[in-house]
Amino acid sequence: MASTLTQLHITLMQPTDLGEVLDLYEHYVLNSTCTAQTERYTPAQRADWLAVHHPDRYPVMVARAQAGGPVIGWASVSPWSPRQAYARTAEESVYVAPSHHGRGVGRAVLWALIEHVPRHTSIRVLVARIVHPNPASESLHRACGFRPVGLMRYCAEKFGQPLDVLLMDRHL
Numbered sequence: 001m002a003s004t005l006t007q008l009h010i011t012l013m014q015p016t017d018l019g020e021v022l023d024l025y026e027h028y029v030l031n032s033t034c035t036a037q038t039e040r041y042t043p044a045q046r047a048d049w050l051a052v053h054h055p056d057r058y059p060v061m062v063a064r065a066q067a068g069g070p071v072i073g074w075a076s077v078s079p080w081s082p083r084q085a086y087a088r089t090a091e092e093s094v095y096v097a098p099s100h101h102g103r104g105v106g107r108a109v110l111w112a113l114i115e116h117v118p119r120h121t122s123i124r125v126l127v128a129r130i131v132h133p134n135p136a137s138e139s140l141h142r143a144c145g146f147r148p149v150g151l152m153r154y155c156a157e158k159f160g161q162p163l164d165v166l167l168m169d170r171h172l
């Protein structure tokens with residue numbers, strides 16, 4: 001079994017990281033039910049994603065095994081709802097490159113996000129939508145203080161497969 005990476009380099013995403021971040025994500029878009037997205041981003045959608053994830057509003061943390069190395073994982077907050085009263089709530093996402101699963105990257109980058117967000121934004125509640133079952137993601141979120149809110153049955157379909165979604169939240 002691969003060992004835990006103890007010397008991770010975790011930073012705020014820079015615009016120059018966008019390609020690596022979304023390439024990593026799109027591996028799961030195309031090959032997994034762990035995200036409900038089914039299509040790759042167009043270049044215009046990539047630019048929009050970057051604009052939404054401005055570090056003052058919806059930051060993204062990226063993990064590298066060493067400074068200057070490739071992005072091996074990332075965690076983000078994104079808008080939960082356009083209705084103004086939900087401004088304190090954001091959707092959280094976390095993705096680790098398949099080659100680095102089970103080595104502590106997800107836990108480290110999600111904790112970095114949990115510590116960063118309340119210090120630098122007005123977000124106070126994180127919500128995770130986890131396509132069920134996803135034992136790795138559910139365990140990771142529980143380990144980082146998320147609690148289950150409820151199970152939405154057959155609210156999605158991907159690769160012709162009906163999907164349930166577990167909602168979890170964490171107050172910051």
Ligand SMILES: CC(C)(COP(=O)(O)OP(=O)(O)OC[C@H]1O[C@@H](n2cnc3c(N)ncnc32)[C@H](O)[C@@H]1OP(=O)(O)O)[C@@H](O)C(=O)NCCC(=O)NCCS
Binds near residue numbers: 131134
């Ligand atoms: C889910 C994911 C982000 C976890 O990241 P990771 O770096 O592999 O996880 P870590 O090594 O940091 O493990 C942290 C905790 O998660 C849990 N965990 C990780 N992998 C697990 C697995 N295969 N089964 C059960 N629990 C697991 C454990 O509680 C672990 O803590 P422990 O090491 O003290 O036992 C990663 O597997 C991934 O990117 N999966 C595909 C994308 C995805 O599902 N993203 C989430 C969408 S909601």
